[in-house]
Amino acid sequence: MAETTCCGLRTCCYRPDPENDIIEGTFEIDHSPRICLLPTQRSVAIQIYSSDKVDPHTRIGLESKKAHLQKWKINRKPSIIQYKLNFEVVRGFGSPGAFAVENRGRHEFFLKSATFKYNSPVPDGEEEDFFFRCASWVYPLDKTGVKRIFFINQLYLPDRTPPGLVALRKKELKKLRGRGLKDERQPWDRIYEYDCYNDLGDPDNSPEYARPILGGSKEYPYPRRLRTGRPLSQHDHMTESRPVGCFRTFVPPDERLSPKKQEQLRDNFVNALVRFLTPKSDQPPQSYQECPNLIQKILHFFVPKSAFSTADFSMIQSIVDFVLRKPKPPSHQDTQSLDSIDDIVAIFSDKQVKEMDKRVKQKLKKLVPAEIFNQVVDATTKRNVLNSQSPSIMAENQYDCFDDDEFGRQMLAGTNPVRIRSLKEFSPREDSLPESLKLIQEEKEEDDELFILEHDDYLLPFLSMINAKGVCAYATRTILLSRWNDKLTPIAIELRLPDSNMVLGRNDDRWDLAKAHVAANDAAHHQLVSHWLHTHAVIEPFIIATRRQLSVMHPIHWLLDPHFKDTLHINALARGIFLNAGGILERTLFTGEFSMRLSSHVYKQWRFDEQALPKDLEKRGMAEKAKEKVFEIKEKPAENTGEEDLAKKTENVAERDEGVAEIDENVAERHEGVAETDQNVADLDEGVAETDENVVERDEGVAETDQNVVELDENPATPDEKVTFPAGVKLLLEDYPYAKDGIEIWDAIETWVRAYCQIFYKSDRSVRNDEEIRDWWEEIRSVGHVDQEKGWYDLTTLDNLVRALTTLIWITSGMHAAVNFGQYAYAGWPPNRPMLLRKFIPKEGTQEYDDMLQDPEKFFVKMLPEKFEMEFVIAVMDLLSRHTSDEEFLGQRPPDNMWKENKHDYLSRRTSDDSCLDQRPPDQMRKENEEVNEKFEEFRERLRKIEGNILERNKRYNLSNRWGYAKIPYKLLYPDTSKTKGPSEEKEDICGRGIPNSISI
Known part of the structure; x- marks a missing residue:
């Protein structure tokens, strides 16, 4: 029956057919201050599709009549707007399984959820709600060209999809894959395609910013990234041009950071830069402290704040300084001499900030986006008093990091605890064999275990080019031994240049200098490999493939979705700020412009199966199969x-x-x-x-x-x-905090994943019959990680599916947390983890050697980066170690009722095509829902027990690797499922505690 109206705006005269049923729909739209976009009257039409009954003409579920968003009311939360609509459907329509939104307005809006229910009796007692978790943007039809489809919050394997949703399921996935067009992606495009890393260079800016393309060649293999389709640069038709601003790079709408999170990240970065880069002003008299605020208030009384610029206030401030005879800051503040450790400690002192020196501004402007730079400059005029919490490694004593045992402990519990390996058979190079063996024989006792930290093979091909850029770097190998208390003590360090070799022992006067070079190697490996490559970069192809090949109704899509939150956007920001030519990592790491090429070189040895924690520990000889x-x-x-x-x-x-x-x-x-x-x-x-x-x-x-x-x-x-044993492995060192806590987390994840998968897959055959999983895995191997042929599971068994999923969840949660959130605690103190060094180790008999003996501390400080570089790195470490307020943590329920049980009884489904039917009776479907909730609660309870274990271990001072000289409790793998922050006697880092679900920073 055609819809009739009394006017073009309302449907008040229309009366539904008494032979039809009415389904009432409730739609929740986000109206928070950061979004504030609402559809206008009748600009949005919605239509429901049946999951049970198929229209023989369209081959999709029966359609309801269209209804338009008109009347709305504010929900209990002021930021949520509710719309109530009635949908007329034919008798016997069945269960709503999907709905389409047609936005003919001018603006996008954020649809949080939708709930449907019959408001009149229907066969089989359909009375419960049909819940849809949407949590997605709906853009205008004239931009997208297609209606927006949402599916019911129920999970189906492909061959169990209700008949009315089969065609819609395939159609939606096809839209997400795009049409293969090469045009530039727009903000409203929900398209996921792959591309190489051809967006790091900027040859249009200068030839020195040209960079090779990573991925697609034997010389530079690499995982794929999300394609943006930006135009190619004018000077290199293989390189993508830079975006107008790094914050404007394309990611699909559902992958973007929330406006609140973007604001917090900007504020955190600005605050850190102001805190560490602005000079410390002398303490003024009280009248001087009050004067600027008083002037500001008076000026704002006469002049609107928006019309009063930073330059205006700076001028007024300079007049006040002159009247009060305030001395001018010394010139070249950023290059002032640092002669001792105490000079570096002063960076962390509380201070009332003043305007940055001009030279500092010039350097900072080259490193950060214009938006960040302008906010930093504006913040320096406010003369706030800033407090800085010292990094944990130097909070007790700034010299703790120089202790040999602390140096070894950080290989087990620091920011890069994934590189150390057992040395079962010592086979050093021939040119260093006599010296190394001699040092080992002097130190090693019969029952001592030997370990090695290697940073040589992957560095040597780049070392000459790196050192030609003005830094001083070695390729290092460090031999450590462990006695009965599991402490790792370094006993020999080999420092190699392309044309020479040097081996130093603990009795050498240059020992601390050698450890600094090892720490610099380890810091670069941590940033480029352990952190970026092995978590951020390798996960991106999995996210793209999941969006392209697994329907939102697929159980595995639901399992993985919380662990992919924000990652694509974070990676895009990293490519625009940190990894790009002239970016933060190139300016702060000793590897410089060769940083990403070095990362590509290491990717040649990467294997997905070895990313599993038990396999990784076994490979490094840090554990064995129990x-x-x-x-x-x-x-x-x-x-x-x-x-x-x-x-x-x-x-x-x-x-x-x-x-x-x-x-x-x-x-x-x-x-x-x-x-x-x-x-x-x-x-x-x-x-x-x-x-x-x-x-x-x-x-x-x-x-x-x-x-x-x-x-x-x-x-x-x-x-x-x-x-x-947990995960079936026995640790070589029981006091190995990363492995001890990590293996328990891994075992809990694996138990949860196995229990979850067994709810939906009853046999290996059901895994093999899953066409979406088959296409997903094939695309990851043949497209996303096409440059790496080895290390892939044969995903035809339930066991291998569980291993693959557990590995993915571990990488995005536990592994990333372990290598990310301790950065300020350890690398925030430059003497502990220098990013680059400016001097080689002096040779005996030289004047430089005599100078080093005369004042070892001054010589060491002169090896470190310049003051500005140190301050900037400290600010970056501060930023990367902070959680944001909307973080989601391991073991917490997903937000917005992501798994809200649909308790209704499903109507009988009988069609001629039984292969498309969901053969599960209603009771079985409810049982599956209950099982998922039950198993998740078991997982959460397991994590709570692990939390107790970690807290207990951190109380035991005989486990010295969990504390060290700096008394830093190891909490990087503390799940913190409750996220309650009560009073604690333990020292807290700025990063707090908790394992986020995803790589979201």
Whole structure:
């Protein structure tokens, strides 16, 4: 029946057909101050599609009549606007499974959610809500050219899709893949395509900013990025031109940072730059402190604030300074001499800021976007008093970082704990063999373990070019040993240049200088490889493939979506500010303009399967596969019943009372007698094996644990039952904080992923039959990571699917948190992690060597970057270590009811094409929903137990690698599922605590 109206604006005269049903829809639109875009009356039409009934002409679900957004009211939250609409549908329409939005207005708007329900009785008792989580922008039709489709918040494998949604599901994915056009992408385009890294150079600006294309060649392999389609540069038709502003680079609307987060990131960066780059003013008298504020208030009374510029206020301020005889700041403030560690400490002192020196402004203007620079300059006129929290590594004592044990500890618990490896077989180069072996023999005892930190093979091909740019860099290898307390102590450092080699030991006067060069190598590897390449860059192709090949209704899309939040936008900003030619990393790292080429060189050895934490630890020799232990109870002869009575204990109860532990049914009974143990002592051959809730297997095959190991199974092991380790590996060093905490996090993620996948995949065959998963994985391997052929799972089994998904979630959550959020704590103190060095190590017998002996501290400080470079790096470390207020954390429920259970009973679905039917009965679908919620709660509870384990371990001072000389508790892998910040006696870094779900900073 055609819609009739009494006027062109309202449908008040229309009466629905009494033979039809009415579905009431409620739509929530974001009207927060940062969005403030609302559709005008009748500019937006909405139409519902049935998931059960198929229109034989369109081959999609039956359509409702169109309804228009008209009347609205404010929700309980003032930022949410609610629209109520009635949709007329034919009797027997069934369940709403999708709806289309046709925006014929002039502005986009943000649709948060939609809920539908029948307002009259229908067959089979359809009474519950049909919930749609939208959380997406709806752009005008004249820009997009297509209607916006949203699907119900229910998960379906492709072959279980309801018949009315099959065609819509395929159509939506096809739109997201684009049409292969080469035009530039616009802000409203929801298109995901791949491209090489041809956007780093800027040859139109200057030939010195030309950079090679990364990806698509054997010389420079690399993961793919999101295509933007910007025009090619005029001077190099292979390189993409730079965007007008780095904040305007294209990412699809649903991938953008929220306006609130963008504002917070800008404010954090501006505040950090002002805090560390502005000179410290002398303390003025109280009248002087009040005068600027008073002048500002008077001026603003007569002149609108918007009309009063920074230059105007600076002029007034200069007059005040003259009247009060305020001395002018010294010229060349940014290049003032630094002669001691105390001069660097002064950077962190509280101060009342004043205007930047002109030379500092000129340098800063080349490093940051114009928007950031202007805000920094404006902020320096306000003369606020700024407080700076010192980086944790120097908060106790600025010299703590020079301790050898602290240097070794940071290889296990610092910002780059993923490079150290066990040295089972020492085979140094022939030219350094005698010196290295001599140093090792002097230090090593019989039971000591050797380890090595290598930064040589990947650096050597670039070293001559790097040093030709005015920095002083070596390719280093560091030998460390560990004794009974798991401390790593460096004993020999090999420093290599293309034409020479040097090996230094701990007794050498130049030892601290050698460690500084190792730290510089490790800092560059951390930024370019461990942080950027192994988390940000390698994940981007997975995100693109997920959007292109997995429907939003696919269970795996739902599982991965929280772990991809904001990453594409963060990566785009990184390419425009940090990684680009002349960007922050090129200006601050010793690798300079060769930084990304070095990253490409390392990508040649990257393998996806080795990104799994257990595999990574095994490869580096830091863990080995744990052997399963079977506990069994042997029959006892009658004459030994007395001893047998002594050995009887309770069923696996780890009862602790003043150091006495009662053993449980996991006890290996011995014929000779019973050995009583305390809570953490292993049973030897003549004694009794005692375990905690989770057993850690020792070399003798006896299960041993401490009180902090996460519980592996809710039910204790029984006789003849196998007891395994977290993730099936045993650590070589128990006091390896990154690995100890990380392996528990990994095991919890893997358990959750396996339980989740088993809800939807009942066998390996169901995995093989999933066409979307098959296309997804093939596209990742053949397009997104086409330059890397090795290290890919055969995704035809449930086990391999679980491994792949666990690895992805680990990379985006735990691994990124471990290498990112400790940057200010460690690299915020330049003597600990210098980004570049300006002097080589002096040779004996030279004047430079004598100068170093005369004043070692001054010589060391002169090796470090200039004052401006140090201050700028500190500000960047501050920015990168901060969480934002809208961060989502591991183990927290997704926002906006992402998994809101649809409890309605689904109508019968019978068509001629049974292959498209969802064969699950309503009860089974409700059960699946409940299982997902139940398993997620188990995952969250598991993380809470891990939090307790980490807190307990951090209280144990005998675990020295968790604290070190600087007394920094290791919290980089503390999940913090509650996010409550109560009073704490422990020192907090600016980064706080918590593992974000995604790479969102």
